[in-house]
Amino acid sequence: MVALIASLFNLPIDHIERDPGIENAGSVQRPDNAQLDMQKLSQVGINIEQANFETTIRRCLETFI
Numbered sequence: 163m164v165a166l167i168a169s170l171f172n173l174p175i176d177h178i179e180r181d182p183g184i185e186n187a188g189s190v191q192r193p194d195n196a197q198l199d200m201q202k203l204s205q206v207g208i209n210i211e212q213a214n215f216e217t218t219i220r221r222c223l224e225t226f227i
Contacts, residue, residue, distance in 0.1 A: 163215075164178060170220060170223055170227055171227065
């Protein structure tokens with residue numbers, strides 16, 4: 163996310179360092195797919211359009227770019 167937002171603003175990222183705490187997070191189990199299931203929402207008439215993160219963040223930040 164940082165790299166994408168920096169690229170939108172033409173900012174360098176070479177000074178950004180990875181959080182050393184991330185290395186110890188390997189023992190935490192995480193799902194391969196953390197996407198939420200929206201099937202029940204559509205069954206009751208609520209339709210949510212899924213959007214690509216890059217497209218959405220670009221749209222949100224376009225007034226500042």
